[in-house]
Amino acid sequence: MRARDKVAVSALRSTLAVLDNAEAVPVGAVELRGVAIEAAPVGVGTSEAARRELTEQHIMDLVRAEAEECLTLAAQFTAPAQADRAKLLREQAAVLLRLLDHSGTA
Numbered sequence: 001m002r003a004r005d006k007v008a009v010s011a012l013r014s015t016l017a018v019l020d021n022a023e024a025v026p027v028g029a030v031e032l033r034g035v036a037i038e039a040a041p042v043g044v045g046t047s048e049a050a051r052r053e054l055t056e057q058h059i060m061d062l063v064r065a066e067a068e069e070c071l072t073l074a075a076q077f078t079a080p081a082q083a084d085r086a087k088l089l090r091e092q093a094a095v096l097l098r099l100l101d102h103s104g105t106a
Contacts, residue, residue, distance in 0.1 A: 011092035015066045022062055023051040060100060067096035 054062075070093035077086035 007088065007091045008095045011070075011095040014092070015063055015096060018062055018066050019054065019059060022054060022058070025050065025052060060103065063096050063100060067093040067100070070096070
């Protein structure tokens with residue numbers, strides 16, 4: 001962010017959102033239905049759920065999948081008007097792949 005590398009910031013923010021979503025605990029049908037108002041839990045933290053812990057391998061797999069998704073989308077943008085978007089996606093994928101290279105797992 002300090003380097004003002006917009007491509008890297010965009011790629012990393014997107015990937016952080018993917019990781020955040022992967023840590024979310026799935027909600028079952030019972031939780032979605034809810035309970036009667038008078039039986040609802042009240043107070044600070046009553047609606048908090050523990051997040052899942054991701055392994056390093058799972059994180060690397062998610063980052064790799066995000067890079068592959070960028071490359072797949074870039075390949076679909078074939079019209080001349082879409083060239084800038086395709087280039088941006090390829091650059092974002094390159095940022096993520098470099099990140100994997102530096103961790104030694106690409």
